[in-house]
Amino acid sequence: MAFLKIDDVVKRYGDHLVIDRVSLSAEKGEFVVFVGPSGCGKSTLLRMIAGLEEVTDGNISIDGHLVTHVEPAARQVAMVFQSYALYPHMSVKENMAFGLVMAKTPKPEIEKRVANAARILQIEQLLDRKPRQLSGGQRQRVAIGRAIVRDPKLFLFDEPLSNLDAELRSQMRVEIARLHRDLGVTMVYVTHDQIEAMTLADRIVVLRAGKVEQIGTPTDLYERPANTFVAGFIGSPKMNFLEATVTDGTDHTLTLSHPAFVGGAATIPTHAAPRVSRGGKVRAGLRPEHMALGGGQGGTALSLAGEFAENLGGASQVYAQTPDGDTLTILAPGRHVIDKGVPLTVAIDPARVYLFDDAGRAI
Amino acid sequence: MSMRFGRVIHFVGLILVLAFTLFPFFWMVTSSLKDQSDLLASPPVWLFTPTLDHYREIFEDPKIISSVMHSLIIATSTTLLAIVLGAPAAYALARFEFRGKSDLWFWFISNRMISPIVLALPVYLLAQTLGLLDTHLVLILIYLTFNLPIVVWICTDQFRSIPSELEQAARLDGASQFLIFWRIYLPLGVPGIAVSAIFSFIFSWNELLYALVLTRRAVQTAPVAATSFMSGYELPWGKIMATGTVIVLPVTIFALLVSRHMVRGLTMGATK
Incomplete structure (x- = not known):
């Protein structure tokens, strides 16, 4: 059975249909990328998996549990926001520990997990700093660290690299790929950048106007695009x-x-x-x-x-x-x-x- | 050349504004230090031998000390209550959608549109019926009605400026609604809370009309005490000015202490 299953999901804001009967699934350990032009509903779909948006119709299940109407925290997912969303008044360490403190994790365990995540992301020397004292790339690492310490079943990334400059972006892309390989967890990643999609994904979901245009491996989409939209979107320069x-x-x-x-x-x-x-x-x-x-x-x-x-x-x-x-x-x-x-x-x-x-x- | 000229204009303007706003304080403080003959001299004397007689006089008067204490109790209680009740209300208005939200919002503001004197008589009768005349509680309650809208108003604006992603991140981190307010919004809303606390305290401290109407002898606030020196037969300017100086001091100290928290850019580093 699929680890993440999205079944006929619909999202409506009033009369405005944002997600139109989307179904897809991801296996455990898979790296799935949602890609599409802005306004295609990819972020909304991700936020529905996180539980930050109500599902109008359809079902979402994670690891065999139906979570359609379950509170975000109870879904055991972690999300890295486009804006990083670090707590500005807390140190890097407190930012990373916040979720564990909320879950009443014993203090030695928190220390251990934060230290471990900091080591993986090479931010050990930043633990006592405040977010405003960090560069964009460092903030991004802290945001990822905050996700890692919670040991979630599912990692969600909402355009995490779009605020970084080109060089840092390709560097972080490699790091995210390595993180996925090392942790072996399921990741869902949203981007409008087809290069990120091609390089990171095991499978790509191409969305347009709230509908799935095609789901497949990067090679599938490149070699056998289902339509002119996918053909034009995947590959650079455009077809x-x-x-x-x-x-x-x-x-x-x-x-x-x-x-x-x-x-x-x-x-x-x-x-x-x-x-x-x-x-x-x-x-x-x-x-x-x-x-x-x-x-x-x-x-x-x-x-x-x-x-x-x-x-x-x-x-x-x-x-x-x-x-x-x-x-x-x-x-x-x-x-x-x-x-x-x-x-x-x-x-x-x-x-x-x-x-x-x-x-x-x-x- | 023109930049230098601009700076001069800027400087002169600043001095004029400062002179305009600070002169009454200067006049109050110097008058409190003059003896009776210097006080009434015309034209006014600018150089004089200062005297602390008026201060000695008011500090020997138990009425002044106790009135300052009453004012402290009332202004502090009102300010604390206004923040404790107003900040959560502001959070709700800033972050939740609910039926009647805009009406509630307008109702908060409209409370400030009424001229206080319009309500003086009804409030007096209400307080009399409830047996609250001449108590701390009646002034705390009435000042709360005037201060809550300000606190809600300023804090709502402050909370709205906090990126909503922080709240979402905290929700994913497992924080309850109360903890999101307590651990995220309250610490980040400190500048707005500080500003509204200062407004609230100054208003309660200086208010004269309701203090005059609702209290007698048991709870006489500082502004009431200061004006009570004016009688039909004498105008002890030195004593009134010394009392005024003593009254202004606590609120100035409070404002200076709290203003350290009125900093911009507290949410810097949260996003981007």
């Missing part, structure tokens, strides 16, 4: 889309026509070929990292007009226009200088073209 017409096909291939293809058409291998009607519209998805400048002879390629290039150091992000005016992004190794309007031939691998139907669903 490019071309509106193409199906002109012909065999049992295993489809021939698509689009003015950007060299020769006006391209043949794409797909198992779904028999199910696609000829003459219909499809959306062809192309990942920037699967495109190469200067296509070779005979291969499938796009003929584009260059716009400009952004130098990333070891690679460049090249922007180019299709004949019908859409801008595509290409991730190219090395440094490139692209003059506006210069003709570009871009090679694509037909086997790595994602196909979606008119409604955006994967074919």
